[in-house]
Amino acid sequence: MQFYYGHQMPLRILDEAEFWKHQEEEHTVVIRELVSNLEQEYVEALLEWEDALSRTHQQIVRYIESVIRSPGYIPQELYSNVLHLVDFCLRQSLAFIKLCQQIKTESSAVQNNPTAKVVLDHIIRESEYFVGISQVLLAHQQT
Template identity: 55%
Template sequence: MQYYYGTQMPLRVLDECEFWKLQESEHTVVIREAVQNLEQEYVDKLKKWEKDLTRTHQRVMRFMETAVRSDGTFLHSLYRDLMQLVSYCLDESQQFIHFLHQLKQKSEPINTNFVALTIMDHIVRESEYFIGIAQTILYQSKG
C-alpha cells in the first residue's frame, strides 16, 4: 500500500480492509474445495469463519459508505471508529491465521498433502501481509 494518499488515506485503508476480508472469506472456500475428505469438524469451522469474515467485510463496506458520504472529512470520532475497525480486522486476521496453523497440524488430509500445505502456507502469508498493513496504519495513527 502506498502512503502518499494524504487526506484520502482513511479511504485507502478501508479499501485494504475490504479487499483482505473478502480474500480471507474466499480462502475458506478454497480450502474446503481443495482438500478432499476434509474432516467435517473443520468443514464446519471453515464455514463459520466464512460467515464471520463475510460479516466483517460487510461491516467495512458500510463504513466505507459512511466515509464516502462524509466527503472525505474525517472528524475525530469517525477517524477513531476507523482505527477501531482496522484493529478489529487485524485481530480477526490473527485469529484466522492461528486457526489455519491448527488446521495444518490437526487435519490428516491437509498435513499429508503437499499441495494442501502449500495452499495453506500461501493463505497464511496473504493474511500476514494484511496484518502488516493494518499494524502500520495503527502505529502511524498513534504516532
C-alpha cells in the same frame, strides 16, 4: 502501503481491509474445496469463519460508504471508528491465521495432501501481509 493519501487515508485503509477480508472469506471456501476429506470439525470452523469474515466485509463496505459521503472532511468519531475496525480486522486475521496453521499441522487430510500444505502456506502469508500493513498503519496513526 504509502502514507501520502492525506484526508483520503481512511478510505485507503478501508480499501485494503475490504480486499483482504474478502480474500480471507474466499480462502475458507478454497480450503474446503481443495481438501474434500477435511475433518468435520475444520469444515464447520471454516463455515463459521466464512460467515464471520463476510459480516466483517459488509461492515467495512458500510464504513467505506460513510467515508465517501464525508467529502473533504472526515469527522473524528468516524476516523476513530475506522481505526477500531482496522484493529478488529487485524485481530480477526491473526485468529484466522491460527486456524489455518492448526489445520495445516493437525489435519490428517492435509498431511496427505502436499498441494493443500502449499495453499495453506500461501493463505497464511497473505493474511500475514494484511496483519503487517494493519500494524504499520495503526502505529503510524498513534504518532
